[in-house]
Amino acid sequence: MALLEVAQLATEFATDEGVVRAVDDVSFDVEAGATVGIVGESGCGKSVTALSIMRLLPQPAGRIAGGSIRFQDHDLTTLSLPEMGQIRGRKIGMVFQEPMTALNPVHTIGRQLTEGMLLHKACGPRDVLRAAANLLDRVGIPSPDIRLGEYPHQLSGGMRQRVVIAMALSCRPDLLIADEPTTALDVTIQAQILELIKDLQAEMGMAVVMITHDLGVIAETCDQVVVMYAGKVAECGSVFDIFDRPAHPYTRGLLDSIPRLDTIPKSRLGVIEGMVPGLLDLPAGCRFENRCPFVVPACGEQAPSLAQIEGQHSVACSRWQQL
Amino acid sequence: MTTPLLEVRGLEMHFPVKEGLLLRSRIFNRAVDGVSLQIKPGETLGLVGESGCGKSTLGRCIARLYQPTAGSIVFNGRDITRLKPRELRPLRQDIQMVFQDPMESLNARHTVGDILEEPFIVQRLHSPAERRQRVAELLNIVGLPARSASRYPFEFSGGQRQRIGIARAIALNPKLIICDEPVSALDVSIQSQILNLLIELQQEFGLSYLFIAHDLAVVKHVSDRVAVMYLGKIIETADSDTIYRAARHPYTKSLIEAIPVPDPHRKISRQVLSGDVPSPINPPHGCAFHPRCPEAQDQCRQKAPTLQALSEGHWGSCHLIYPPV
Numbered sequence: 001m002a003l004l005e006v007a008q009l010a011t012e013f014a015t016d017e018g019v020v021r022a023v024d025d026v027s028f029d030v031e032a033g034a035t036v037g038i039v040g041e042s043g044c045g046k047s048v049t050a051l052s053i054m055r056l057l058p059q060p061a062g063r064i065a066g067g068s069i070r071f072q073d074h075d076l077t078t079l080s081l082p083e084m085g086q087i088r089g090r091k092i093g094m095v096f097q098e099p100m101t102a103l104n105p106v107h108t109i110g111r112q113l114t115e116g117m118l119l120h121k122a123c124g125p126r127d128v129l130r131a132a133a134n135l136l137d138r139v140g141i142p143s144p145d146i147r148l149g150e151y152p153h154q155l156s157g158g159m160r161q162r163v164v165i166a167m168a169l170s171c172r173p174d175l176l177i178a179d180e181p182t183t184a185l186d187v188t189i190q191a192q193i194l195e196l197i198k199d200l201q202a203e204m205g206m207a208v209v210m211i212t213h214d215l216g217v218i219a220e221t222c223d224q225v226v227v228m229y230a231g232k233v234a235e236c237g238s239v240f241d242i243f244d245r246p247a248h249p250y251t252r253g254l255l256d257s258i259p260r261l262d263t264i265p266k267s268r269l270g271v272i273e274g275m276v277p278g279l280l281d282l283p284a285g286c287r288f289e290n291r292c293p294f295v296v297p298a299c300g301e302q303a304p305s306l307a308q309i310e311g312q313h314s315v316a317c318s319r320w321q322q323l
Numbered sequence: 324m325t326t327p328l329l330e331v332r333g334l335e336m337h338f339p340v341k342e343g344l345l346l347r348s349r350i351f352n353r354a355v356d357g358v359s360l361q362i363k364p365g366e367t368l369g370l371v372g373e374s375g376c377g378k379s380t381l382g383r384c385i386a387r388l389y390q391p392t393a394g395s396i397v398f399n400g401r402d403i404t405r406l407k408p409r410e411l412r413p414l415r416q417d418i419q420m421v422f423q424d425p426m427e428s429l430n431a432r433h434t435v436g437d438i439l440e441e442p443f444i445v446q447r448l449h450s451p452a453e454r455r456q457r458v459a460e461l462l463n464i465v466g467l468p469a470r471s472a473s474r475y476p477f478e479f480s481g482g483q484r485q486r487i488g489i490a491r492a493i494a495l496n497p498k499l500i501i502c503d504e505p506v507s508a509l510d511v512s513i514q515s516q517i518l519n520l521l522i523e524l525q526q527e528f529g530l531s532y533l534f535i536a537h538d539l540a541v542v543k544h545v546s547d548r549v550a551v552m553y554l555g556k557i558i559e560t561a562d563s564d565t566i567y568r569a570a571r572h573p574y575t576k577s578l579i580e581a582i583p584v585p586d587p588h589r590k591i592s593r594q595v596l597s598g599d600v601p602s603p604i605n606p607p608h609g610c611a612f613h614p615r616c617p618e619a620q621d622q623c624r625q626k627a628p629t630l631q632a633l634s635e636g637h638w639g640s641c642h643l644i645y646p647p648v
């Protein structure tokens with residue numbers, strides 16, 4: 001059994017214009033120690049998937065409307081809030097898209113870092129400050145003893161993200177969910193943070209769910225990849241399946257549209273014409289239909305379900321065998 | 324040799340820093356600190372460097388949205404460094420900017436048609452009918468339907484709004500467009516549409532670009548030459564192929580090494596650059612990069628290097644890479 005098994009997850013939001021299903025029939029597994037990437041355009045449901053796993057959906061608008069999230073011996077969708085509180089932080093750590101939202105501006109770094117450790121009894125009150133300083137040192141923050149007494153605004157963006165990672169790791173979780181952990185950072189700092197996550201993962205043996213829109217980050221860090229489009233899984237497989245044998249027209253379009261260092265300068269890049277459909281007016285058939293270069297009338301009639309190609313490589317496209 | 328369209332020499336933009344109760348501050352943020360560069364007609368100069376190194380400030384000085392504190396900017400043979408606001412109006416025809424977040428730069432209460440007509444009205448060009456005709460042409464050039472003119476910016480997606488921003492920038496047939504992170508806020512699938520559009524417009528109208536971006540693969544794709552900035556100074560510049568294939572400055576090398584490569588077969592082990600960018604308010608002595616430089620020596624801590632020619636068209640600012648005299 002995998003460490004995390006997300007099956008047919010559906011997450012909905014009540015909005016003024018009606019109920020929207022931001023995540024629809026999403027399934028994927030995360031093996032212990034492995035890194036699974038989730039990639040896709042803005043609004044496709046990456047963060048909502050992560051928040052569903054953490055049971056941190058904005059209330060009262062958001063709710064899990066179906067499916068299951070098995071983690072170790074629990075179904076996270078049915079746990080009580082106190083039980084979930086035990087898992088969150090201790091067993092599953094999360095790094096949020098925006099580091100400032102994860103840090104409380106009026107509390108010192110030290111207070112925020114030790115809070116979780118004391119709560120989950122990761123260490124006793126006497127050792128906790130030393131453990132916190134060690135952790136900051138581990139994530140590459142110089143003079144950790146001084147930093148413990150400082151406030152978030154006194155740190156640079158890269159250092160804040162390190163603190164957030166230190167907090168997420170403070171109880172040595174089995175799973176780390178990192179939602180765009182480096183998007184706001186420079187490539188140099190991004191390289192530091194990704195290296196850090198990789199090192200800590202090797203050291204602690206934790207699994208990682210890496211959410212990003214950067215295909216370079218996916219290629220460098222992930223074993224498995226889930227490509228999402230408009231709330232659904234378009235394709236999933238090993239990182240080699242996705243980059244070497246992309247089957248979904250959307251995945252192919254994405255890979256064609258990025259300039260690489262060996263692309264002929266100023267040559268025309270591939271494009272995916274058109275726009276993602278809004279969640280309020282989703283088509284009856286395939287959600288990629290209006291942008292797909294391979295569309296046939298049948299695509300508009302029925303939504304394709306995820307079909308296995310080989311091994312763990314699956315695609316949700318009714319035409320994948322012809323393409 | 325073609326005469327440059329833009330020639331910047333020793334440009335400085337030092338912002339005064341107000342600290343606490345000392346209202347008359349004598350402390351400065353040296354956001355741009357002695358930059359020299361050239362852009363030829365029809366050429367794209369890419370500008371890269373970490374957050375806060377002064378890229379946007381440099382762009383804004385060149386567009387004369389800021390009054391630089393020292394140095395000179397010669398545009399099309401004319402010194403524009405100290406033009407007064409009234410004298411700047413004709414210059415606005417020739418130098419335009421495209422920003423990262425088009426929503427911030429587009430007036431939300433005006434229709435797209437009004438937004439695109441505005442440059443003509445400011446410059447007192449064309450009759451109302453001709454202006455509407457030009458708006459329709461502009462929309463067509465950037466690939467938006469003509470009926471977009473009667474709609475408002477919020478009705479458009481991020482990529483479409485960036486097209487509106489570009490349409491406004493090209494309205495007056497400028498010679499130079501300063502693109503400040505024009506695709507950073509866009510999804511990859513939309514990014515490529517905008518990059519294709521910018522490249523097509525350049526080929527069609529002979530535009531020059533100063534192209535500022537974080538994504539080094541994007542910069543390589545659009546640029547003829549690349550300048551690398553660190554703490555207010557250009558530390559290396561060369562044609563883009565040379566920068567990516569044969570960078571000499573240790574900072575440029577680590578910047579390029581840090582780019583994540585979208586190829587899972589290339590499991591690279593890189594030397595990760597440690598530390599953060601120092602503050603431009605209190606820059607390190609000697610070479611500003613020395614605290615992070617893996618190759619730093621004593622002289623780097625003592626003496627600031629200057630930009631010197633390494634080979635034809637390739638300049639660098641590092642004690643360790645100068646050719647022997």
Ligand SMILES: Nc1ncnc2c1ncn2[C@@H]1O[C@H](COP(=O)(O)OP(=O)(O)OP(=O)(O)O)[C@@H](O)[C@H]1O
Nearest residue numbers: 013015022041042043044045046047048049058061
């Ligand atoms: N509180 C909410 N109320 C209503 N709809 C919401 C809410 N939060 C998210 N959504 C919708 O759910 C969809 C998925 O959003 P999500 O934040 O998961 O996207 P994402 O893939 O993380 O995008 P990004 O790359 O921009 O972070 C979006 O269409 C969004 O509008």
Ligand SMILES: Nc1ncnc2c1ncn2[C@@H]1O[C@H](COP(=O)(O)OP(=O)(O)OP(=O)(O)O)[C@@H](O)[C@H]1O
Nearest residue numbers: 338352354372373374375376377378379380381603
């Ligand atoms: N109007 C201003 N007044 C005072 N200081 C400023 C002003 N604009 C920028 N700065 C400062 O100048 C320095 C350079 O900023 P700038 O915005 O040019 O950097 P950048 O390279 O464009 O960074 P980014 O990649 O984050 O956009 C920073 O220290 C910034 O705080």
Ligand SMILES: [Mg+2]
Nearest residue numbers: 046047048097
């Ligand atoms: Mg998100």
Ligand SMILES: [Mg+2]
Nearest residue numbers: 378379380503
């Ligand atoms: Mg900027």
